[in-house]
Amino acid sequence: MTLTLSEAESRQIMAEYDIFVSPFVTGSTTNEVVAAAQAHPAVTFPLVAKLCGRAIAHKTERGLVRLNVNDETALRQACDELLAKSRPEDGDVELLVSTMVAGSRELIAGLVDDPQFGMTVMVGIGGVLAEAIADVSFRLAPITEVDAAEMIDDLATQRLLGPFRGEPQADRTALIQMLVALSRLPINEPSVRSADLNPLILVDGKPVAVDALVEVADDTDLIDA
Amino acid sequence: MPDLRSLFNPRGIIVSGVSNHPGKFGFVTLHNILSCGFQGPVFALGREAGEVLNVPVLASIDDVPDGAADFLFICTPPALNEDLLRRAAAKGVTAAFCAAGGYREAGPDGAEAEARLVALCADLGIALAGPNGQGVVSTPANMCAQIVAPYAPPGRIAIASQSGNFVSSFLNMANHTGVGVSRAVAAGNASVLGIADYLEYFSDDDETAVSLVYLESVDDGRELFERIRPLSERKPIVVVKGGASAAGARAAASHTGALATDDAVFDGMCRQAGLIRARDVEEAFEAAATFATQPLPKGDRVVVVTTVGGWGVAAVDAIADTRLTTAALPDDLFAAINDKLPPRWSKNNPIDMAGGETRDTVPEILELVAGHDEVDAVVLLGLGIQSRTAAMLRSGGFFPDHGLERIVAFHERQDTRYAEAAAEISASTGTPVVAATELANTDPNNPAPATLRAMGRLCHASAGRAVRSLHHLASYAAWRRHRGL
Incomplete structure (x- = not known):
């Protein structure tokens, strides 16, 4: 059996593996999360506020994500509204407040355990249309830097990786390092069964995950289950 | 084991x-x-x-x-x-x-x-x-x-x-x-x-x-x-x-x-x-x-050589769908080719000889192109068309009179030479030279495909199929190169 971690727990694991996630804080009440946001130097307006929990899989569909929160008043209001939307079946929930990073290009990366080939790592064109576009490239984990570079080259939408709408070209070295690190995660932590980083926004060309979802075996010692 | x-x-x-x-x-x-x-x-x-x-x-x-x-x-x-x-x-x-x-x-x-x-x-x-x-x-x-x-x-x-x-x-x-x-x-x-x-x-x-x-x-x-x-x-x-x-x-x-x-x-x-x-x-x-029959290309740069136009255009379209590229001809190669072809040649890649080839043109152009440092592979199109004409002249009721016997023999000899040159030049330069013509299927005894076959080499049935094969060779070569093999 597996257990899906909350976004905050998933982000924590990614950060430990040197995978860039947007700066974030969490709290169980509005006051707690606002105080944490104010205390964190990298969590700056505009912000994103979300309601997270292990049982909440589809935040966007349920309206549990507030973008472009521009001041403290708006943040407090967003947090109060999000908490009011929680349902009994959501179990333990928490507020997650993160810096809203700027970038028009969204990639996706992830891990999936294939029934024939075992743990695989993926990169592709991300965002809400990721599954419809299906421009993705897989390799068997773990991968080398050469494998990662070829994965990126295999994507059909190469123009998205060049200079784009005033933004610099994708930092391939940073992408390669992220993919290699991601592919090592399930090798070093075998209880990790799958992962989604979607979207990975290219910020100054570098990939920054603004959402993360990790699935672990329920006997994992990665977190207090 | x-x-x-x-x-x-x-x-x-x-x-x-x-x-x-x-x-x-x-x-x-x-x-x-x-x-x-x-x-x-x-x-x-x-x-x-x-x-x-x-x-x-x-x-x-x-x-x-x-x-x-x-x-x-x-x-x-x-x-x-x-x-x-x-x-x-x-x-x-x-x-x-x-x-x-x-x-x-x-x-x-x-x-x-x-x-x-x-x-x-x-x-x-x-x-x-x-x-x-x-x-x-x-x-x-x-x-x-x-x-x-x-x-x-x-x-x-x-x-x-x-x-x-x-x-x-x-x-x-x-x-x-x-x-x-x-x-x-x-x-x-x-x-x-x-x-x-x-x-x-x-x-x-x-x-x-x-x-x-x-x-x-x-x-x-x-x-x-x-x-x-x-x-x-x-x-x-x-x-x-x-x-x-x-x-x-x-x-x-x-x-x-x-x-x-x-x-x-x-x-x-x-x-x-x-x-x-x-x-x-x-x-x-x-x-x-x-x-099995061609050297591995060193890179992705392809030059298309054709005796007439449309085939070359289709080959360039096929190349655009692959990792291969059709770069402009290097200046020194351009000059050397320009010396050998009539003014109406394409002056570009694909090299369209526009029917201007004389007895030795095709082997000479092939040698120049395949031997150039900045060319990784060659696609050769238009083989066999002279022999196709020869076959019609042979069977049309006027053969062997009216000078037909001599011209039929010339055409067939030329196609044989082109096919031989494709094989020999690829071997001597280490650059793959892939040939394509539908005659491989429609007229397999034509001297061009027949000669290639006799030399143990593949005559692709279309430019697109030749390009796909070349793409696979270039992909494998890149895989090796990336790993220092």
Whole structure:
């Protein structure tokens, strides 16, 4: 059996593996999360506020994500509204407040355990249309830097990786390092069964995950289950 | 690690289940072994005494001289085969191909019989191919040990297939194109020897330049990957996968899981392991035939050389769909070509000679292009059209008068020279020169495709297909380059 971690727990694991996630804080009440946001130097307006929990899989569909929160008043209001939307079946929930990073290009990366080939790592064109576009490239984990570079080259939408709408070209070295690190995660932590980083926004060309979802075996010692 | 030497290079062969009925597998196998020229001793085992195809039929394998044969081809049903294998091992047999069915594919009893067969062969030290397979071909041994046709011309492609039908398909293509085969084996139920075992043998085999695989099911994908990856470093392996469309996206909570179709994961595995994945059977054979007969390109830069326009345009379109590029001609190459062609030539890549070639133009241009440092591969189009005209002049009722005899001979000689030049210049410069014309199919005896075939090289049937083959060569070359190989 597996257990899906909350976004905050998933982000924590990614950060430990040197995978860039947007700066974030969490709290169980509005006051707690606002105080944490104010205390964190990298969590700056505009912000994103979300309601997270292990049982909440589809935040966007349920309206549990507030973008472009521009001041403290708006943040407090967003947090109060999000908490009011929680349902009994959501179990333990928490507020997650993160810096809203700027970038028009969204990639996706992830891990999936294939029934024939075992743990695989993926990169592709991300965002809400990721599954419809299906421009993705897989390799068997773990991968080398050469494998990662070829994965990126295999994507059909190469123009998205060049200079784009005033933004610099994708930092391939940073992408390669992220993919290699991601592919090592399930090798070093075998209880990790799958992962989604979607979207990975290219910020100054570098990939920054603004959402993360990790699935672990329920006997994992990665977190207090 | 099973030793496959006596499977592909036997000293002598024993065929079981031989009768005088020419519709039966035993008869046909014996016929194919004898008629394709196997040089070692061949023994036939059967229930009825007498001769089949002039070979005496022995009632028991005990009548075979000790050590005379090391390869057993089994056409007898499961009930007889365990005893047969025990006695065969005592005679010095170290490899067996079990063509007989009635094993795993036939139900639970068959599966039990197959399990006993596997255990027995492990005990006896016999490398077992099949069961339920069509056979094995090995041209260096002049051996066609198959229950069906065809045999193939000798060459450097080694075939391993999870479907016997596709062994036949590939061998038919080898016969049609003239690009030959070293080994070919149908894995059958693959109860002992599987695709990875055959590929390991091929990677060490001096007679083989490239392996060609038809794959349908993968039991342990991770093991296959780990075993094949080091083999790709030694020789190219071309793979075509059946059933790729069968399983679509899985139900998955994650986006990554939803995107992980069997096909996408298999494709990534191929790219990682250096396997060359073809889209279909024709593309797979043509890629293998090109690997077997052309040098690897150093990079992706292609120059298209054509005698007339439209073909070149289509080739450039096909190149745009691949990793290959059609760069502008380097200045010094441009100048050298410009000196040799009339002013109406295209002055660009593709090099369209606009029908302006004289006696030596095509070989001279080819030599300049293929010999240039900034050209990694050449696509040559327009071969055979002079001979096509010659054929019409020959059959139109005016031949040999009106000067036709001389011009027909000239045209045919020219096409022969172009085909020879394509082969010789590619060999001397180390740059692949792939030729394409539909005449390979529509007029195979035309001197252009016929000469290429006689030189053991593939004449692609279209520019697009030539470009796909070249793309596979360039992809494999890049895979090697990226890894410092």
